[in-house]
Amino acid sequence: MVASNWCPETSIKPDYSTRSFLPQTVARLTICYLLVLIMFQILILLLLALLNFHSTYGQHHASHYYGKYLGSLSPNSVHSVKGKVYAVNETAIFIEDFSYDGAGPDAYFWAGSSPSPDINGFIIPDSLGRYAVLKGYSNQNVLLNLPKGRTLQSIRWISIWCRSFTADFGHIKIPANFDPPKPINLGPIKGLAHGVSASAVIIMDAKTLFIKNLYYDGAAPDAFFLVGTGNKPHPRGQKVPDETNSLEKLHGYSGADIWLRLPRGLTVMDIDWFGLYCITYREDFGNVRVPKNLNVPPDYVFLESKVEPFMSCLTIFPGLMQISWEVRDQEIFFQLEGKVEPNQYLAFGLSGSSERPEMIGADVAVTFYDTLTSSVQVVDYTLKHKSQCAPQSYSGACPDDLTLGGRQDLIMISGNYLNGYLKSIYKRNIITGDPNADQDILPDEYATIVAAIGPVNSRRQAAYHNIKYTRANDLPIRIAFNKIPLNRNCSSLNTDNVISSSIRSPIKSRAWKQEKIRDTNILRAQIGPAGGDRGYTAITGLQSWGIAWWVNGKLIPEIVVQRGKNYTFIVEGGNDPSNQAQYHPLYITDNREGGGGQDPSMLDTPGHRVFAGVSFNRGVPDPNPGAGRYCEWKHRSGIDRANEVDSVEEYKETLRLDCKPGSPAIFTWTPDDKTPDVVYYQCYTHRNLGWKILVSSSFKLTYSLNLIAILISLLLLL
Template structure:
């Protein structure tokens, strides 16, 4: 008998699909005040030629000169460093710019207010020099200098532990914070099987859904591929720095699961991110679908990107999101200043019209939180006797992303229906996703589920860009493997294994997957056939460590095609019928009974599903890893009144299992093995026909 797991004393968080999210514009407070340029060395002393600038130690071999000025008239002037008591000809030239293409370093040209990054040559460090000078070699003249303070301790990269190993073979060497924005991850291993996994950063004691995606080493926001011992560097997006975050993780966004993480110390003292770190991987490329302007904000839980640009007395706005068929995105000015208000709001509804195969935009006014009745409600302006002031500029659908660009006047051309777009200060905005009705209009109810936070946008801003791109969908997915069947077997093992990407769980079930699934008798989510009145034994190895959700998968049998009984609210639990694997304590709290050691089929390298022609080929790329302990034993006697269709599932997570067909004794069933659904159904139909043929002849 498996040990009883204490029942949960509360309902796990339930994350419903929110149709309208409005995020607070309050900035995250950094542990280090910005801007930060490094350790202050001092100001350049001017002796000639208008020398000016403030000098900082970026790291032990890099110098930053902020606000540098020089008239450029010296015939042979260079940045110059040395260890003599005073600047002298015995110094060493520091080339600027560093990437010069001439035979000799270029002579220093004129600067009025430049920010300059200098790297000490020949492996020298700040402790090896005493001064920095602008020096003319031809006339041995010092135009300006600054001396290195005694005992100066410049910022240094910080070495952290490796990723905590929780799921999907994630591991690495010790991670380094190279500067305030750059992480170096050596010897990275990850099987690539998470369906929606990203580098993920945020605040709090543990990784959580309230984080931010970090582009991979290529600057892309596509879900992470597999890694086999690679050394990579990743850069935090936007204005975010390592001082703003508490952890770096590999996180599955769709299923809110942590595959592994590392904590960021509170006492960081790393170099500022001023371009001194050389990215050793391929050059970064933005994956954003926009290119017209540098103003961009991510709202609606970062699922909607809004770009804008002032064009005379109009504003051009681009919306982009991953929309489902016949779904709209909406954006506009809040009905009240300083808070999110739907009533009185002036919004634009944008969508892709599948009938016309083009983008559509429409000007809406919200006068009542009800369906439009041509007098009030969530109505197009044209239905209320007004004019549609929005002009479509362009639209596209590519790689799962719908992008729509439109223009509207800054002024409120119809004061009773429109809101002015301000360019002198920030103002409150709202946004939404929702379904279109049969008239291809926005449904009123989709505007109702809102948060109460205020989002502010400054339409007059320049280069206000915190967007980092939207994940795209690969339209060229390989075909799925045929489904598996298990029948006439009374002893079954239940282990965890990879969901096999586009060939496996999602393709077979039509349900989303978070990267793992049940393997029954080492078959990926087979359809199981059982007979009423007979007893079946499941040896469950789904994990017993409740502190690690990624490896805690109690087994149970239900009529729910989704599963996840333990994470549901009480009213949702009542909608499921449980047939095995769940018990209730004396206070009425449910708890799982099939809790045993953890066994998982893991990738030997990275996920090879896409290149494996058959499931048998795929199994050759996997290896079985089991923790110490014993499996849980679940005995299930199928009652005579059991429904025809059930599901084996995971108690703590949705979408890990698949079908159990319940039949009467003697009913012909498909043979165990690899069959297509059509083949199995045809076999069953032929068997039934032969079984019923004598009775049919008697009837005739």
């Protein structure tokens, strides 16, 4: 029955006669066998693909890449030691699903350079930086950093070692000539337009790029950091937030060093290129290639999010803030984490009242990301009054060292801030010996806690907690720090989502006064910036590409010409078609936007007639008459100052003219009676670089026509 389900039905009724039954049966069985064989082969291929995907995915995808695999601690090891060990970089290791029963009296993470584990090793501090006897672990992730001065290249093994019994509970070996994950320099960005360049693009880890000495004039209408796959940049790439986590169009850079983080679900293993790209005009401003099979460190923030060094955790403000802790001997370790903006703080500590949340008299830790130093800070505070700190009177909400007789008793272990997620790990003594500013922690007794979220002021001190705080009439949150709860009352706050800047409503900028050129028949056209929010787009109502024609030193002037007169155009917009970003032949057309070279079949047709700058050879357009050397008005400071000045004249003072070697293109145009009253000087290769030419008749011609009209009228009256 099963086999018959695999076999195709046939419209031929079986003949059970002796003569035909056997051949028909053999044929049907042969078909069934072939189908089963084919499906079996497909199944094998699918399994192989799945195994290959799992291997690749497990090694490289953002959610599984832990570094370079070193080996596994055998599950048959003493004291149930097991786990997979990865090299994060030359000084750090990650152990996935680490287990150890904790029964060894003097066991440590241990490493050495001898051929195999022995007493001649050294202690690797635990995830909290402690040189403490190991407790029990049960399928927990562990992130370890070697002591200062030690590297993976200098050791030959990592062990779980008991010093009392000189016993190895399990170990892995470090291969000879081991090459640990490390940052990779992709080389410089050689810019193609808008002054883009960078001396180096460095992959710091699987999600982090460091751009060194970046230049970009900021003038393009929608330029972004972009990554993608394929042989070259294209508009289907994915936007990368800038150094402020914004996905708005890029601002200018002048020799800046910046850090970028790839968006959610993406690592450097998933991309083939990184660059600056203008999406509207499909222009690559400069890029670098990303090679395959990278040996780079994993995302350190991701690794830390996979490590839970504390068994105890409590949510303070759901979705916003939580606290984890562990008491070890006479010290207590805290992990305070939450969602805040830069220069906003998280505060947690002991209430000024044992019965209810009370800010006055509270002893708290305040942690925040300091944008001035680009570092996470944790500060010991005492709250004597509901007011700003007044150190001269030792009053208000003050750091302990600004109170009479107080001192800082919190020790920072680690901290990071990324995409709106702040995490600080710090410790303090249970009894600090600072009665002027600190409360003692009694781990076996319940303590009422206070917490808040608010801004820091210009002095980097906590200001009023105007975002969130525990209120006196709230149900008190009480913790006995030595009592481990049955379950961690927390969920992960850390996400890879980007804090997008608030989307600004489009505001129509007040345009600069339109410049005009008249009474001259020599017109020199060069490339320059489009003038920011008050320039090209505001003047014309057309979306700028970031550059525009400057004619006789004026930004997209209206040019007034007369029919029957000769006008000489001297064009310096580029003559190298291989560099499209600097190839802007000028031509005169009745098309408002230009860019005729993007669809040559439409040239010299109604709506896109050509009057000068392009010649035709058997119907094939040739833009060479309007293609000369490249001259560009560039920003003196390297950054577009258009939005900082009041007039186009002031704007020009921020620019300088830079010309490449070569000769300009020169052509002459004579408007005639067939020339429309309005035409446009535009770029052949790109839309929206130029503007209007107003065509009028000469005074003599106008006077003659008017005189003829008068005479005709008089004759009709007679």
